[in-house]
Amino acid sequence: MMDCIAQLREKIENWIIQDKASLESFRCDFISRKGAIARLFEAFKQLSIAEKKAIGPALNNLKNEAEKKFKSAASLLESKPSTAQPIGDVTLPSFGPGIGSLHPLTIVQNKIITIFQRIGFNLAEGPEIVGDWHNFSALNFPDNHPARDMQDTFFVQRNPDQLLRTHTTSVQISTCTTQKPPIRSIAVGRVFRNEAISARSHCFFHQVDGMYIHTDVTFSDLKGTIYHFVETLFGPATKLRFRASYFPFTEPSAEVDINCRLCKGKGCTVCKHSGWVEILGAGMIDPHVLTNCHIAPDTYSGFAFGMGIERIAMLLYQIDDLRLFSENHLAFLRQFTVC
Structure with a gap:
């Protein structure tokens, strides 16, 4: 179990979040209800009391680290100025319907x-x-x-x-x-x-x-x-x-x-x-x-x-x-x- 936690921590630390798409992938893979951390907690339930006392703190720390990275990245993306091209001057009058022609x-x-x-x-x-x-x-x-x-x-x-x-x-x-x-x-x-x-x-x-x-x-x-x-x-x-x-x-x-x-x-x-x-x-x-x-x-x-x-x-x-x-x-x- 400790080996799995160590491998997962390495993946979380190396995951690069540069846009909203990679942020959503991070959430789905690690901290969602069906993510890797949730699966570790399901396996944790099957351990003995002695093993839980030894592994529990490490697993909780992993969860907190993943959630902290997610929130930090989300906040950074929200504050980052948009690079999208402007759609035009929205204060200009709109285009009217096309003018018809004679038959x-x-x-x-x-x-x-x-x-x-x-x-x-x-x-x-x-x-x-x-x-x-x-x-x-x-x-x-x-x-x-x-x-x-x-x-x-x-x-x-x-x-x-x-x-x-x-x-x-x-x-x-x-x-x-x-x-x-x-x-x-x-x-x-x-x-x-x-x-x-x-x-x-x-x-x-x-x-x-x-x-x-x-x-x-x-x-x-x-x-x-x-x-x-x-x-x-x-x-x-x-x-x-x-x-x-x-x-x-x-x-x-x-x-x-x-x-x-x-x-x-x-x-x-x-x-x-x-x-x-x-x-x-x-x-x-x-x-x-x-x-x-x-x-x-x-x-x-x-x-x-x-x-x-x-x-x-x-x-x-x-x-x-x-x-x-x-x-x-x-x-x-x-x-x-x-x-």
Whole structure:
């Protein structure tokens, strides 16, 4: 037993305590309830009375020496100045929450609005739930037109039909019935179609719809307006073409394409390997539409156009998946800044 005490005293004396970690190790190894000294006291209980009288003082001295070294080292570490690096000036104001940015569709929408407002177009707004007359009938859609079918339109109720507007042209009907020519107006907002969601289509998207009604408005006025819009938004080097098309509310009608900015006209999945991408539909307003809005077609004529903001944004930012605009991924949205 005396040999064990002597060996343990040597270990205690040679133990170097230089930080809180080594201090805690010293406590656990020697003076804790499960430490080496506690184990010696357990063995001490098994000794005879004569052995206890001989060994007891030495064992008590060992315990006192260990506890004295522990307390002395602990006191020294408490008084020792910290060498940790300062975390900074805690009196400075805290950092506030990060400033958000505009959604890419909002950025593109504002650009389009600004272009047309600078050439005299007013901004009009309207409800997203409209009646059949504003969305279809007034725009010269026949009763059997496919766009009236449930496969394309979200109906809120039937008879009378109330539906989620399928185009912002419904706003232009409200404008024509409440204002007198000359009318130069654009309508911007969200529209809905009952379509499968994919990289190229969605059940909701955003449109810009414009019209100009005055005396002696011609197709040349329409072409000049579209050329100005494309050159301002995409740059003067952008190639543009008109293709004959059909819309119930315009006659003649045309679709406008520009060269694909993603593949530089070489062909990709976005342009269906044609090198061209449709950006809008346009045409001269059909006289029947003017009549439905109580505007005399013998006196006035006009043109109209409509485009999807998502399609424009995809071309401007070279994005190949329409779904990214509505999935709210911060890593995607933080890439865009107003320029």
